[in-house]
Amino acid sequence: MNRTEKQAAVAALAAVFAETSMVVVTQNAGLTVADVTDLRRKVRAAGATYKVAKNRLATLALDGTQFDGIKPMLKGPTALAWAADPVAVAKVIVEFAKTNDKLVLVGGSLGSQVLDANGLKALAELPSLDALRAQLVGLISTPATRIASVVQAPAGQLARVFGAYAKTGEAEAA
Structure with missing residues (x-):
């Protein structure tokens, strides 16, 4: 990515963080293309979005947003999922993580409230x-x-x- 593409990616993520109410952070080391495709399909069906983002770019996009607290979670091969309906995105990610050990729940943020993996699981129960x-x-x-x-x-x-x-x-x- 050149500088212009990086700036566009940061701006796009910042716009998403300004509009959404829930962000989930996962680690996806070892997921196959078929697994990721299946996960994206399920997330999309729930009205959410799942995206692998560079940690540095996501950190820059998080500056000044209500999700600033998830910055420490962005280490390693991470992916972000977000939606306007917080329960829907949490349910889909938690259910997929139950069936696939390679998707690890790191945490997330519901507005300015930072959640750990147990908090996400509790949210998915609602x-x-x-x-x-x-x-x-x-x-x-x-x-x-x-x-x-x-x-x-x-x-x-x-x-x-x-x-x-x-x-x-x-x-x-x-």
Whole structure:
């Protein structure tokens, strides 16, 4: 890479770090091309990106960003994964690392919060952003349904009482 290409790579990584909410750092020594291709496909399906970056260029791109704390993790053959949905990228990387010993979780950063490998595994245990949204909508709609049934119940009871009085009134009139 010449100087111009390096500057472009640093600028591109800096733009990514400014827009994303989660960065995962892995070491990928010994992964075959087929393994990396499979990992990239899975990461892309989760809406994330996986990229092998030169450590020096990534360190320069991290300057002044919220992910500044992961600089010490950039040693050896590293790769970065990032996404707007932090749980999705963590799940994919952790699941792939379980099946392939050559991908080692180093750590990551959720905003300015630096995570170690155990922190990433704990994050991967959480439900995805879409699942959390569905749970939240379910929690919000459940009380509304209950309120509607409680509000309708007295009206239904009144209608039954009036109906019973009407029947007794008809019986007395006849």
